[in-house]
Amino acid sequence: MSAQGGTATREGILAEVVKVLTELTEDWDVDFGAGLGADTRLVSDLSFESIDVVHFVTALEEHYGRRDLPFQDILMEDGKYVEDIRVGDVVDFLAKQFGAA
Amino acid sequence: MKTILFGLDGATYTVLDHMVAHGVMPNFKKFRDESTSCRLRSTPLPITPQAWTTLATGRSAGNHGMHDFLRYEPTQDGVYFRVNDYRTIAVETIWQYVSDRGKRVTVLNFFGTAPPPKISGHVMPGFVPPKHLRRSSHPSDLFAKLQHVDGFDVNVLGLDTNIEKMGLQKLDPDQWVEWIDLHIRREKAWYGILDHLMRTEPSDLTAIVFDGVDKIQHLAYRYMDPSTIPEKPLDWEKRVIERCKTYFKQVDDFLGAVVKSAGKWARIFIASDHGFTVTTEIVYVNKFLADNGYLTWRGEVAEDAKEAVFVDKLPNLVSAIDLKKTKAFAMTPSCNGIYINRQHLTPEEADKVRDELIEKLYKLKGPDGGLVVAEIKKREDWWPGPFTERAPDLTLTLRDHGLISILNGKSVVVPREEPAGTHHPHGVLLGRGPGIVEGQELEARDIIEVPQLLLHSLGLEIPGDYEGTFPTAFYEAEYLASDPPRKAEAPVAAAAASAAGATDEANLDEDEEAAIMERLRGLGYVE
Incomplete structure (x- = not known):
């Protein structure tokens, strides 16, 4: 667990999110092409289904030891669930939560 | 004493007795003849998350917090859903409690055991998609150990919700047999893991749920309840009826093998989380x-x-x-x-x-x-x-x-x-083993009392905050006088339990086991 308490950087959070995502998708039969990065989209690039998003959120919560992160802020828009989400969006969200530089 | 919980999700005597009457489940018949059995009263909402969690905690849902598969949270302009998991459970589970007292625990295919607790033993959760099952299991090398087990296939073990939903709505006749066969294969895969771990890394408490009982009954209950089985089934219905029997025959084979593998000096409890009806x-x-x-x-x-x-x-x-x-x-x-x-x-x-x-x-x-x-x-x-x-x-x-x-x-x-x-609020509960009355049928007992049976069987104290009462009628009075259930006066805090220290607890367990064996010897159960 890291990247909390206002000492994190966006780059550091990106590295951690990519690490969590890599571990999450380790067994998946999906070709990631150029590899995972901020522009990777969960649904269109990684074939995420809604249950995969749930497990991704759980993995991040476990990684950071936090269950109070308001993921609904990035998973919902105007009362509706978003169709897709970029890794970079997740990083921006976490950076905001952690007060990252 | 070594204790096994053989979970049958949604099992009802209506179907089990029908299968026994048709010679499909001889091992279950023998088990029942040698056990104390009763109807099991489920939780006020008789569904998997609430009921199995109550069984695993000795607490009602208002206290353990696992009410449903999902819980919703209102947002400014919508509704956000959270999927309930192990972290939803706000009280200590018996898996953790038993592990913290120096005993090994194996927990297979239970809803709400992911992310897995870091217990001494094994956890492979149920209701987890294949893509996430390895990560959701404990210890981290469990999958590697199981790769060569006969029938091990993550795509069969894992839950595909899109497939499971098919059993909850109208299904074309030509899809029924294939759907039931999937559950026959899945149960075989879970049993393969159970059998392997019981032989190679046996636990003090081994618990498994066979959830195909529930899933097949949702779809095909009318072909298993004597009051609804058609008098003149069509050809495809005949095939469905036979496949249902094949499913229960396989479960019965597993039960027979578990009884044999456990040996005479183990206690085995069969429990469902709720029953079924039409x-x-x-x-x-x-x-x-x-x-x-x-x-x-x-x-x-x-x-x-x-x-x-x-x-x-x-x-x-x-x-x-x-x-x-x-x-x-x-x-x-x-x-x-x-x-x-x-x-x-x-x-x-x-x-x-x-x-x-x-x-x-x-x-x-x-x-x-x-x-x-x-x-x-x-x-x-x-x-x-x-x-x-x-x-x-x-x-x-x-x-x-x-x-x-x-x-x-x-x-x-x-x-x-x-x-x-x-789902029907009345399920099944049976117990067999040293000290338990043979061939006895009791009035219904509550699911919340089952963990008390398990902890007592393991020689452990029952936490003071467990709800319900210990079902003393399961045991012969003479035996129970020598090995009474010990219930703590005050609630046992999880932190205190964890701080107890495994080494000392393990030594204590050996002493306790020796004392129990002595009691059994005195009562003629052990030579």
Whole structure:
């Protein structure tokens, strides 16, 4: 667990999110092409289904030891669930939560 | 003493006795003849998350917090769903409690055991998709150890919700056998793991759930309940009936093998989380709410044509309801309940809506003129505790015990073309082993008491905050006098349990085991 308490950087959070995502998708039969990065989209690039998003959120919560992160802020828009989400969006969200530089 | 919990999700004596009568389950018959058995009273809402968690904690859902598969949180302009998991459980589980006392625990295919607790032993959770099962298992090398086990296949072990949903709606006749066979293969894969671990890394407490019982009964109950089996089944129905028997025969084989593997000096408990019965109609609760002015759809919403109780994607339902113009809604069929939209109502308005709904629901009639709602449970009455608000404001018990549909329907109450299976509050509970009375049938006991049986069997103290009472009638009085259940006076804090220290506890366990063996010897159970 890291990247909390206002000492994190966006780059550091990106590295951690990519690490969590890599571990999450380790067994998946999906070709990631150029590899995972901020522009990777969960649904269109990684074939995420809604249950995969749930497990991704759980993995991040476990990684950071936090269950109070308001993921609904990035998973919902105007009362509706978003169709897709970029890794970079997740990083921006976490950076905001952690007060990252 | 070594203890095994052989879980049969949704098992009912109605079906088990039918299978016994047809020679399908000789091992279960023998087990019952040698055991104390009774009906098991499930939790007030007899569904998997709530009931198995109560069995695993000795606490009611108002205290453990696991009410349903999902829980919803209102947001500024919508509804956010959280999937309940192990972290939802707010009290200590028996898996952790037993592990913290220096004993090894194996937990297989239970809902709500992911992310897995870091116990001494093994955890492979149920209801987890194949893509996530390895990461959701404990210890981290468990999968590697199991790769060569006969039948091990993550794609079979894992749960594909899209496939499972098929059993909860009308299915083409040519799909039934294939769907049942999937569950036969899945149970075989889970049993392979159980058998391997029992032989190579045996635990003090081994617990497994075979959940195909529930899933097959949802679809094919009418072919297993003697009161609904067709007198002259069609050819495809004959094949379905045979495959159901094949499924239960396999479960029976597993039971026979577990009994043999466990040996004479182990206790085995068979428990379900709830029972099953037949449902003959569908109640479209959101249609009822809309017709009565409590719910507003966004535009035209298609009417269900598949006798389904759920939506393909829950967010689609949320999008279909105009929450700002809605006073009450049903979000999941499994919770069988109605939430008052308190975010848009004053407390007084919410109470008024609830009272009105109770009155109107009790008057709801089906096409036959009969009253449809048998009972309405208010959450504060039935789920007291810190998590009362995770329950819907009102929980309905329908006259046929059916799950509500959250879809729009052509009418509020629609007879099913053919009966299906649904949960019934009475399941099964049996116990067999040293000290347990043989061939005895008792009055119904509560599911919340089962963990007390397990902990006592393991020689452990029962935490003081466990609800219910120890079912003493399971045991011979003479035996129980020598090995009485020990229940703590005060609640046992999880932190204190963890701080107890495994090494000292392990030594204590050896002493305890020696004392128990001495008692058994004195009573003639052990030579």
